[in-house]
Amino acid sequence: MAVYRNxxxxxxxxxxxxxxxxxxxxLGTEMFDHVAxxxxxxxxxxxxxxxxxxxxxxDWLVHQKWIDDLPYLPDVARVxxxxxxxxxxPDEESLSREQIKRIGxxxxxxxxxxxxxxxxxxxxxxxxxxxxxxxxxxxxxxPEWKSEGALFAxxxxxxxxxxxxxxxxxxxxxxxRLGETVSACMLAADRLYPHEDxxxxxxxxxxxxxxxxxARERN
Amino acid sequence: MTPAAGIGFKPQHYHEALxxxxxxxxxxxxxxxxxxxxxxxxxxxxxxxxxxxxxxHGVGMSLAGAAEPDLEHLTALKRLVDRFEPALxxxxxxxSRLDGRCFPDLLPVPRTNExxxxxxxxxxxxxxxxxxxILIENPTHYLTLRDHSWSETSFLAELAxxxxxxxxxxxxxxxxxxxxxGFDACEWLDAIPGERxxxxxxxxxxxxxxxxxxxxxxxxxxxxxxxxxxxxxxARIGPRPTLIERDGNLPAFAELMRERAQAQGILTGDIxxxx
Numbered sequence: 380m381a382v383y384r385n386x387x388x389x390x391x392x393x394x395x396x397x398x399x400x401x402x403x404x405x406l407g408t409e410m411f412d413h414v415a416x417x418x419x420x421x422x423x424x425x426x427x428x429x430x431x432x433x434x435x436x437x438d439w440l441v442h443q444k445w446i447d448d449l450p451y452l453p454d455v456a457r458v459x460x461x462x463x464x465x466x467x468x469p470d471e472e473s474l475s476r477e478q479i480k481r482i483g484x485x486x487x488x489x490x491x492x493x494x495x496x497x498x499x500x501x502x503x504x505x506x507x508x509x510x511x512x513x514x515x516x517x518x519x520x521x522p523e524w525k526s527e528g529a530l531f532a533x534x535x536x537x538x539x540x541x542x543x544x545x546x547x548x549x550x551x552x553x554x555x556r557l558g559e560t561v562s563a564c565m566l567a568a569d570r571l572y573p574h575e576d577x578x579x580x581x582x583x584x585x586x587x588x589x590x591x592x593x594a595r596e597r598n
Numbered sequence: 599m600t601p602a603a604g605i606g607f608k609p610q611h612y613h614e615a616l617x618x619x620x621x622x623x624x625x626x627x628x629x630x631x632x633x634x635x636x637x638x639x640x641x642x643x644x645x646x647x648x649x650x651x652x653x654x655h656g657v658g659m660s661l662a663g664a665a666e667p668d669l670e671h672l673t674a675l676k677r678l679v680d681r682f683e684p685a686l687x688x689x690x691x692x693x694s695r696l697d698g699r700c701f702p703d704l705l706p707v708p709r710t711n712e713x714x715x716x717x718x719x720x721x722x723x724x725x726x727x728x729x730x731x732i733l734i735e736n737p738t739h740y741l742t743l744r745d746h747s748w749s750e751t752s753f754l755a756e757l758a759x760x761x762x763x764x765x766x767x768x769x770x771x772x773x774x775x776x777x778x779x780g781f782d783a784c785e786w787l788d789a790i791p792g793e794r795x796x797x798x799x800x801x802x803x804x805x806x807x808x809x810x811x812x813x814x815x816x817x818x819x820x821x822x823x824x825x826x827x828x829x830x831x832x833a834r835i836g837p838r839p840t841l842i843e844r845d846g847n848l849p850a851f852a853e854l855m856r857e858r859a860q861a862q863g864i865l866t867g868d869i870x871x872x873x
Contacts (some may be wrong), residue, residue, distance in 0.1 A: 389702075424702055425699050426623065427657065427658020427695075467637050536636065
């Protein structure tokens with residue numbers, strides 16, 4: 380009977396490991412295994428499709444007694460979740476610079492966010508920490524302890540961009556998500572963050588593949 | 599599909615898998631790993647399918663469970679089958695859902711008349727939805743349930759007769775179950791109706807910590823015993839599509855292909871079959 384019990388946990392633990400590799404690197408394999416079994420006991424899989432498993436992991440981590448020693452860890456888990464969601468989301472052709480030229484007065488129109496694009500504003504330098512763990516050997520970092528934004532964009536199935544973003548980019552993305560026109564977003568971002576070049580920030584978001592064209596501009 | 603040997607596809611082997619010139623090579627994937635909206639997983643499978651035959655192997659339909667197959671899960675499988683047109687589609691004689699909870703495992707059932715009728719009806723629902731036959735795999739056994747009223751081989755044969763499904767015989771599962779629950783693996787394989795068998799699985803196993811149980815761990819090369827039984831089985835029923843399964847301790851693609859070549863040699867008669 381123990382074999383079945385172990386196998387049930389094994390499936391959930393391995394699914395969590397696959398989705399949270401940086402959390403595992405930070406905790407070490409042995410501790411991650413214990414944490415994953417605890418998590419799987421509280422939040423067992425609800426579907427046989429384990430690719431999405433662990434959506435509640437970051438929020439669950441916040442409530443663990445030992446988390447005070449690693450206050451940035453829930454945010455690192457949130458970054459890993461953005462990454463997984465980006466990888467599994469629908470494909471769609473992203474808005475290109477050429478399309479923007481064709482659209483012309485894009486500033487007065489609305490755009491849609493690319494369906495695979497994920498972003499968040501985090502209270503800790505979690506994206507800096509996540510980025511430092513993407514090489515075969517984690518980079519040595521001494522991150523500045525301040526909030527920052529994370530963005531994952533996947534303009535084509537195999538191309539993924541994962542930059543840190545500043546507050547102006549976050550404001551623009553949030554505005555576009557809520558249906559503001561591009562010019563309204565840029566104006567608001569410019570007023571809030573005058574030290575940032577909002578035109579350049581918008582151009583970089585386009586280049587990352589953060590948007591799709593308005594329906595009438597497709598084809 | 600011609601009865602050639604295939605291997606389980608792993609994304610780590612994507613480029614080598616695409617470039618392999620091996621004649622007849624096909625790939626099997628767990629259907630659940632591809633029930634996602636988009637992204638690199640599906641793009642890789644699309645590319646692979648453009649060059650090779652595929653087998654979709656499901657692990658989550660819970661066909662032996664108390665409930666009918668989950669409609670959302672079945673719809674997701676149908677979407678994959680329609681998109682990738684796999685040569686083979688298979689599932690397990692097991693359950694993995696209860697009262698809305700999913701267990702990522704293949705749990706055993708008592709082989710009773712009631713379970714037989716329920717499994718046959720569930721397989722029928724899946725086949726009707728997919729508009730095609732599926733294959734059902736014999737599970738691994740780690741304990742002996744008391745309430746069986748059918749032998750496993752006669753249960754599988756009757757299940758195939760009633761539902762029209764084919765059988766996927768996992769020789770490693772037979773060896774592991776024979777060791778753990780005390781039956782004769784040769785006799786078991788001899789009792790399987792060969793004409794129902796549409797695919798054969800072979801994998802490696804390991805011992806548990808105490809050394810008393812064998813575990814269907816898929817983390818070792820195929821054992822000599824499994825090779826011997828496989829040769830005898832193929833000699834009796836004829837060549838069938840045969841999968842080399844490996845999930846843990848994943849070796850280099852070339853090493854898996856060496857095991858695959860051994861199976862391919864047996865299937866094509868280049869390696870002498872057991873007398």
